[in-house]
Amino acid sequence: MDFSQNILSLLIWLPIAGGVVLLVIGDNNDVRSSQSITMRFAALGMSVLTFVLSIALYKWFDNGTPAMQFVERNSWIPALDVWYYLGVDGISAPLILLTTFITPLVVIAGWDTITVRPAQYFAAFLILEGLMIGVFSALDGLLFYVFWEAMLVPMFLIIGVWGGARRIYATVKFFLYTFLGSVLMLVAFIYLYGKTGSFDLFGFMNASLSLTAQQLIFIAFLLAFAVKVPMWPVHTWLPDAHVEAPTGGSVILAAIMLKMGGYGFIRLSLPIVPDGSDYFATFIIVLSLIAVVYIGFVALMQEDMKKLIAYSSIAHMGFVTLGFFLVWQITEGTGAGLGMTGGMIQMVSHGLISGALFLCVGVLYDRVHSRQIADYGGVANTMPKFAAFMVLFSMANAGLPGTSGFVGEFMVIIASFKANFWYAFLAATILVLGAAYTLWMVKRVIYGDVANDNVAALDDLNAREFIVLAILAVSVLLIGLWPAPLVDMMNVSIEHLLQQIGQTKL
Amino acid sequence: MNFTDYLAAAPEITLLGLLCVVLIADLFVDDKRRMLTFWLSMGALLITLLVLLTTDPGARIVIFDGSYVSDSLSQVLKVAATGFVAIAFLYARDYLRANDLHKGEYYLLGIFGLLGMMIMISANSLLTMYLGLETLALSQYAMVAIDRNNAASAESAMKYFVLGAIASGALLYGISWVYGITGTLKFDEIAAVITSNPGLSSLPLWFGLAFLIVGIAFKFGAVPFHMWLPDVYQGARSPITLYIASAPKLAALALALRILVDGLGDLHDVWADMIMVVAVLSLLVGNIVAIAQTNIKRMLGYSTIAHVGFILLAVFLGTGKGDAAALFYTLTYVVAVAGAFGIVILLSRRGFEAEELADFKGLNARSPWFALMMMFFMLSLTGIPPFIGFFGKLNVIDAALSSGYTGLAVLMVLASVVGAFYYLRVIWFMYFEDAEDRAVLQPSADTRLVLSLNGIAVLALGIVPGWLWALCLAVLAA
Numbered sequence: 001m002d003f004s005q006n007i008l009s010l011l012i013w014l015p016i017a018g019g020v021v022l023l024v025i026g027d028n029n030d031v032r033s034s035q036s037i038t039m040r041f042a043a044l045g046m047s048v049l050t051f052v053l054s055i056a057l058y059k060w061f062d063n064g065t066p067a068m069q070f071v072e073r074n075s076w077i078p079a080l081d082v083w084y085y086l087g088v089d090g091i092s093a094p095l096i097l098l099t100t101f102i103t104p105l106v107v108i109a110g111w112d113t114i115t116v117r118p119a120q121y122f123a124a125f126l127i128l129e130g131l132m133i134g135v136f137s138a139l140d141g142l143l144f145y146v147f148w149e150a151m152l153v154p155m156f157l158i159i160g161v162w163g164g165a166r167r168i169y170a171t172v173k174f175f176l177y178t179f180l181g182s183v184l185m186l187v188a189f190i191y192l193y194g195k196t197g198s199f200d201l202f203g204f205m206n207a208s209l210s211l212t213a214q215q216l217i218f219i220a221f222l223l224a225f226a227v228k229v230p231m232w233p234v235h236t237w238l239p240d241a242h243v244e245a246p247t248g249g250s251v252i253l254a255a256i257m258l259k260m261g262g263y264g265f266i267r268l269s270l271p272i273v274p275d276g277s278d279y280f281a282t283f284i285i286v287l288s289l290i291a292v293v294y295i296g297f298v299a300l301m302q303e304d305m306k307k308l309i310a311y312s313s314i315a316h317m318g319f320v321t322l323g324f325f326l327v328w329q330i331t332e333g334t335g336a337g338l339g340m341t342g343g344m345i346q347m348v349s350h351g352l353i354s355g356a357l358f359l360c361v362g363v364l365y366d367r368v369h370s371r372q373i374a375d376y377g378g379v380a381n382t383m384p385k386f387a388a389f390m391v392l393f394s395m396a397n398a399g400l401p402g403t404s405g406f407v408g409e410f411m412v413i414i415a416s417f418k419a420n421f422w423y424a425f426l427a428a429t430i431l432v433l434g435a436a437y438t439l440w441m442v443k444r445v446i447y448g449d450v451a452n453d454n455v456a457a458l459d460d461l462n463a464r465e466f467i468v469l470a471i472l473a474v475s476v477l478l479i480g481l482w483p484a485p486l487v488d489m490m491n492v493s494i495e496h497l498l499q500q501i502g503q504t505k506l
Numbered sequence: 507m508n509f510t511d512y513l514a515a516a517p518e519i520t521l522l523g524l525l526c527v528v529l530i531a532d533l534f535v536d537d538k539r540r541m542l543t544f545w546l547s548m549g550a551l552l553i554t555l556l557v558l559l560t561t562d563p564g565a566r567i568v569i570f571d572g573s574y575v576s577d578s579l580s581q582v583l584k585v586a587a588t589g590f591v592a593i594a595f596l597y598a599r600d601y602l603r604a605n606d607l608h609k610g611e612y613y614l615l616g617i618f619g620l621l622g623m624m625i626m627i628s629a630n631s632l633l634t635m636y637l638g639l640e641t642l643a644l645s646q647y648a649m650v651a652i653d654r655n656n657a658a659s660a661e662s663a664m665k666y667f668v669l670g671a672i673a674s675g676a677l678l679y680g681i682s683w684v685y686g687i688t689g690t691l692k693f694d695e696i697a698a699v700i701t702s703n704p705g706l707s708s709l710p711l712w713f714g715l716a717f718l719i720v721g722i723a724f725k726f727g728a729v730p731f732h733m734w735l736p737d738v739y740q741g742a743r744s745p746i747t748l749y750i751a752s753a754p755k756l757a758a759l760a761l762a763l764r765i766l767v768d769g770l771g772d773l774h775d776v777w778a779d780m781i782m783v784v785a786v787l788s789l790l791v792g793n794i795v796a797i798a799q800t801n802i803k804r805m806l807g808y809s810t811i812a813h814v815g816f817i818l819l820a821v822f823l824g825t826g827k828g829d830a831a832a833l834f835y836t837l838t839y840v841v842a843v844a845g846a847f848g849i850v851i852l853l854s855r856r857g858f859e860a861e862e863l864a865d866f867k868g869l870n871a872r873s874p875w876f877a878l879m880m881m882f883f884m885l886s887l888t889g890i891p892p893f894i895g896f897f898g899k900l901n902v903i904d905a906a907l908s909s910g911y912t913g914l915a916v917l918m919v920l921a922s923v924v925g926a927f928y929y930l931r932v933i934w935f936m937y938f939e940d941a942e943d944r945a946v947l948q949p950s951a952d953t954r955l956v957l958s959l960n961g962i963a964v965l966a967l968g969i970v971p972g973w974l975w976a977l978c979l980a981v982l983a984a
Binding site: 027080117146150153168175183187 | 870874885890891892896900903904907908912915916919920922923926927930933934937938970971972973975976979
């Protein structure tokens, strides 16, 4: 069967249908009941099947063209000229692969640790997966918005139902923050719809707009994406959401949902309002640098491991926005492309590393039920295998060469040198700060003498946890040592994007 | 007058005839066999619906000496109103039986009210409009008071009656001014008179217009004429609240569109500002005050005020697109709100009115399916895609932007964010809190089916909203 033309629809709707199947199978809080086992294998099967399909996407993907591939275009709401319009290029395809790669790991990570309404838990993740792939592949503004907003609902439930003690505060804050950010994007979309007569994103990109209109649209987009990234100063929802979310929720949030913001900038802000982006570029760069430096210091002071990783996520995502907006400040040759490619690689790499770190914290939390750094110490003595992984991912987070964390950051720093020495100087401080806060955490948690009875009683990783962390470790090293396939995939699309935004729309 | 005149009014005539049948039949039915009245009423609604569909004139027909109109707008609104009244009857039935309120009057007054709505929807003159309005309003006053041993119901019925009578008086006063100045009661003639005599558009006519708007705002429950709405929603028994909250909104929309657009369209510049102030205030007050509510019926009352703000903002634009957006918004809003009250009724049982937000705690554990349905209704009311409520908001915002009101569009979306909080709170109570009340829900099979269909419709309409929007555009923007 040739389904290459419908592969994006399959990737979106298969997990969603899977989620519905899980809900039909129903909840059984007894992990060993056959109903629960069936349900969990169905969840795993669906997520793995989606991943296998996405490998087909990778295989069939043509690196040589900036055009959209696997395009599907069917009329959806003719009265509004809205299309069910899907397609991927080198910018969205890696993020789809990241999504399909992380979701099965999340399913495995939650395998028998979720004892309250497990069917709803796994269903929420599968539906979320489909919606996130929808965001990355939608080429119609309204379709994009529908996926973008719908995505909030499963996440709201995931944090609210399965989260920690302050979960309700955290999840309502998460929902309202992101909802507030995105409604103005809707107004911008509708404005552009009024200009061009359809919600087609390419129509938006080709529309000529005055500078004032571009500035206002940029601000509307900025609110939506800055909240998602999140950029300083609208980041405060993230530490709360991360700390209270269940492990799987934190992983998806850090690994994929934050990437929505970066993706929004590169897919919508830059090509639709290039002059507006140019106008605000310095502003964004300054915000990014504040995120990198200031949030780095904040991370240093955290006593809760999840909070520390959450702040480190904000700092690392600062690199992404920095890389994207450097393009306006670089005049010579290859630097602009370098910053953008660096930002993209940083998104993928941070997805893997932060996801892995949250899983590591989840492993500890399942055993001790504490996330406080002070409650641990000397874990390496009782959990040597775990300690090896934790150290590896921490090193990657600090940007150790040979890991994926190094590649993106290095590219962005080189690009920022071409723009302005001080940008590079400040950006490079993350290498110092990042090393400081991650390795200090590692020192306090992993090394030293066994701190207390809880740590003394720890069991090392079981097979399930080992597999998940091993897969992530391999991919972190793979991208670190051999980033070429990933770079090749996005190269042509980024070149095309640079040309596109080089032309003023005034 | 000839036969086609009667044909265009056939649905109302049929309904009135069947109403008499039900009325007389109900006299011979005792409380034990009251189900007969229910099925007869449902039969009456079904036959009316069939008559509506078969006698569709397909064009605009004005009858009864110009005071009655049958057009595609009236057709759409009447079909919807009949449907929603039937849904309200079904959701109400089990509750009324369980609470010893299962009297024929609920259904009879409901059908009387429907007749009033249909007359309003088809009104082509101010007097016909007033006639329909009073038929509807009197039925509603009596319905609110149906549980006469309940102090809260009696109090809210009194409030509703007194304030409603004042509003009707204001409307009638405005009608008399308009009639005095233009010399006619018929909407098309009023429009023609004003067009041919621009000098008429002066203070006296505006004075009358202001009173008409007071009447319209009161019937919608728009700020500052909203005081009755939360009290009545809370005080009335849930099935009556459901009835008041659903179909009559369609009639209120007809009231606004017929008077302001059909009759006084030329005075758009004058009434637009008044409507806008009322609408913006409703949007703000409704959304903000709803946050503080702990009673779900009251909360939905304030949320109604906020939604009315949206509807009136669409009417305010005075464009075909705006009117179509108002129609679309009202229809989709009523679908969601009918379902929400359906769930409220479902949670109640003998001697226990589930009306506090806290009563929703842990619903997901008690009944995952109905918790899901309630979540659908809440998300639709919030305006989260892909639920239908999102497209209602989308169309209103689109209409506002294409008329150049960017500021209003931003205000609308920001108000939706404020509104999101109290809808989310229902979801959080259902999903995140533990149940205090663990009684098993036992809806009857047909209620279960229709409520489920209602919930699925909120989602399914959102996935294929195109036809409904095309219909609304064809009805109003053509």
